[in-house]
Amino acid sequence: MNTQTIDSNFAPWENAEETPLIDFQNVTKRFGEFTAIDNLNLKIYEREFFALLGPSGCGKTTLMRMLAGFENPTEGTIILDGQDIAPVPPNKRSTNMMFQSYALFPHLSVADNIAFGLKRDGMAKGDVDARVDEMIRLVQLGKFAKRKPDQISGGQRQRVALARALARAPKLLLLDEPLGALDKKLRQETQFELMDIQESTGTTFVIVTHDQEEAMTVASRVAVMDHGKLVQVDTPDRIYENPNSTYVADFIGDVNILKGHASKTDAGCTIAWGEGQPEINTSCGTELRGAVHYAIRPEKIAVSADKPDAANVLKGTVLDIAYLGNISTYYVKLATGEVIKAQAANNRRISRRSFTWEDEVYLSFTDTAGVVLAQ
Amino acid sequence: MNILRRTALILPPYLWLLMLFLIPFAIVFKISLSEYALAIPRYMPQYDPETGIWHLITQLSFENYRLIGAGAVIAVLSGIALLAALIFLFYPRLRSAFSGETDGSLSDRLAAFLLGLAAAAVLVILGTIALSWFFPSLSGFVELQDHLYYTAYLSSLKIALFSTCLTLAVGFPFAWAMARSPAQYRPMLMMLVILPFWTSFLIRVYAWRGILSQTGYLNQILMALGIIDEPLVILNTNIAVYIGIVYTYLPFMVLPIYATLEKLDESLNEAAIDLGCTRTSAFWLVTVPLSRPGVIAGCFLVFIPALGEYVIPELLGGSNTLMIGKVLVEEFEKNGDWPVASAVAVILLLILIIPIVLFQRNQQKNQEAGL
The missing domain is CATH 1.10.3720.10 (MetI-like)
Incomplete structure (x- = not known):
């Protein structure tokens, strides 16, 4: 799957000289006693597809609504394209928003919904029509232009909402859970369409989602949020492979977390964790000492009936097997009582598997498979 | 069985309608067709078993309606209904003529509506003139004997x-x-x-x-x-x-x-x-x-x-x-x-x-x- 933009060198966030399109500077937002956003700093660059990811109530929607202008920061400034946007009312901002409910005007046809923003700009009638046609072609809704929103399907409504938000060619498009109302198959198709549209229009997209898979698929960078703070802002692969905390590791995908004690060796470090269990060897290169967490993804752990030759080998019994067709997840119970999840692709027929429930198996992983985390 | 159930379900509202609206209305309507009398009740009983139903029907008179100017009221109402129908006919066409495919601005719509209203009014007036020209006897229908009711x-x-x-x-x-x-x-x-x-x-x-x-x-x-x-x-x-x-x-x-x-x-x-x-x-x-x-x-x-x-x-x-x-x-x-x-x-x-x-x-x- 293509999780990157076409230009694989697209990484303006690594270039210190690049001016960001959006710059949150020490932004705090309070609703009465409740702090929704807590002293947040964030730079988002032009042409980025930026995902805000987090559980509900983490402040991601508030962040987006501050960009749209429906909320104002209690403290701090937000710079959009070199300009402090606090005094700019929402109808004067060069941002447009695609609402979670789509918020299509039920009394207007698809074409009139798309034309709504253009007419407010005082665009000439001929230009409005041309632009509406262009947007309808972009989202492939030619046949439905004259229908009312309640006469089209959920997926089509989602496209109308996108076309309406893009019609005014905003510098920044905000998408609030844009695919939440679609079923899984349609959601996956639409994710790629969103990426294509983002690339072809060159607009900066900021998407709010609680679906980590969606964030990973579409975004050039993902920000994981918790309690009004950014926990980690990075590319999807780095978020997944190098989470900076157990919170991120646990939030994105599946993970085994072992608590232990790290000490330095020549190759890297070893982690002593369970009584009677071999120490985990890891070349993580971290300077962490003392109490640590070792996080390892299930798919990086191999399961076998015979003892393999690997940097780390653990022994346990198969407690449960979750068969998902293409892959199986094995829940293996160690002597310490700890249950480790291991995932293997079912590239052989299941009847040929050499172990099953209650069997003794070996779990193995390399010294680069996991990461050591302080918290 | 099914029909019986359905009938049982539908019957109460219809009975309700019959008893509380249709029957009282029929009584009022019957009285309105009778003649005033200084008696109790204050109208002439029209139905006489001896003369039969045919006598009743031939004896019915719309004199009360003529008195209160019902003809004129009906004429005005049908005029208004015709006007509204014509506006509904003209307005969408005029609007799309003014503003094309998309919904026009408020001034476009207002202009379309006013033009539709004017056209409809002219047509209704022309229709009325034509009617009175070709059927002069119709004027008797709208003639007012007592202005009180009409004005009311x-x-x-x-x-x-x-x-x-x-x-x-x-x-x-x-x-x-x-x-x-x-x-x-x-x-x-x-x-x-x-x-x-x-x-x-x-x-x-x-x-x-x-x-x-x-x-x-x-x-x-x-x-x-x-x-x-x-x-x-x-x-x-x-x-x-x-x-x-x-x-x-x-x-x-x-x-x-x-x-x-x-x-x-x-x-x-x-x-x-x-x-x-x-x-x-x-x-x-x-x-x-x-x-x-x-x-x-x-x-x-x-x-x-x-x-x-x-x-x-x-x-x-x-x-x-x-x-x-x-x-x-x-x-x-x-x-x-x-x-x-x-x-x-x-x-x-x-x-x-x-x-x-x-x-x-x-x-x-x-x-x-x-x-």
Whole structure:
């Protein structure tokens, strides 16, 4: 799957000289006693597809609504394209928003919904029509232009909402859970369409989602949020492979977390964790000492009936097997009582598997498979 | 079995309709076709078992209808209906001619509507002239023997229309404020709107006499504040009737509008603002069009009872407040002319059928649209 933009060198966030399109500077937002956003700093660059990811109530929607202008920061400034946007009312901002409910005007046809923003700009009638046609072609809704929103399907409504938000060619498009109302198959198709549209229009997209898979698929960078703070802002692969905390590791995908004690060796470090269990060897290169967490993804752990030759080998019994067709997840119970999840692709027929429930198996992983985390 | 069950289900409402509407209406209609008599009851019995039913039918007379000018009322009503139908025919075409495929601006629509109205009016007038030219005998149909009834119908129509507009002007902001207030206050506000119903309607209207009379509270306060020197004459004028109707029927306007506004998704408003609307233009372009079903329902709920209103003009209106409900009661009680009173009631019902049918259609359309 293509999780990157076409230009694989697209990484303006690594270039210190690049001016960001959006710059949150020490932004705090309070609703009465409740702090929704807590002293947040964030730079988002032009042409980025930026995902805000987090559980509900983490402040991601508030962040987006501050960009749209429906909320104002209690403290701090937000710079959009070199300009402090606090005094700019929402109808004067060069941002447009695609609402979670789509918020299509039920009394207007698809074409009139798309034309709504253009007419407010005082665009000439001929230009409005041309632009509406262009947007309808972009989202492939030619046949439905004259229908009312309640006469089209959920997926089509989602496209109308996108076309309406893009019609005014905003510098920044905000998408609030844009695919939440679609079923899984349609959601996956639409994710790629969103990426294509983002690339072809060159607009900066900021998407709010609680679906980590969606964030990973579409975004050039993902920000994981918790309690009004950014926990980690990075590319999807780095978020997944190098989470900076157990919170991120646990939030994105599946993970085994072992608590232990790290000490330095020549190759890297070893982690002593369970009584009677071999120490985990890891070349993580971290300077962490003392109490640590070792996080390892299930798919990086191999399961076998015979003892393999690997940097780390653990022994346990198969407690449960979750068969998902293409892959199986094995829940293996160690002597310490700890249950480790291991995932293997079912590239052989299941009847040929050499172990099953209650069997003794070996779990193995390399010294680069996991990461050591302080918290 | 199935048919039996279905019949059992449908029967009660139809029986209800038969007993409480159709039978009384048939009686009133029968009286309206009979002749006045100084007897008890105050009309000539038409059906005589000896002469039979044929005699009854040949003896029926529309003399009462002729007296109250029913022909003219029907002619005016059909003229209005024709006008409305023609506007409905012209308006969409004119609008698309003015503004092309998309919905035009307000001025485009207004121009299209006015042009449609003008064209329809010209056609109706031409039609009327043509009719009277080719069928001169028709003039007898619309001839007025007594202007009282005709004027009362028109005056009722005017008062009902005007007070509906007033109630809308007061009720819409009311409903809007209710729908926009914090969710925890809404049930209480709703309660406050309904609360007056706990007191007798008659007492509440009487209370307005105390407020509006020359020595009433309103004049006392205004004079004490030095705003006026002479007491205002409000009671026993049409103004008092308008105040009474707006006051009495306000909840009927507020509740349906509130129901549609409350269901409106706040994100629609935000979307409009996000797309470049100011708060005001978002209100006119999104909130108002989407509240239309509620506005229409509210207007009918006020207009229909206001048209036949009797208590309010009787208690608050003056001798020159002419409303058909008042005329009807006078005819019935003071004149004791049951046949004419019945004819007045039948024509009033005919007039009311039009808005009731339109109201039903509006409700049905809303149900289909899931609003």
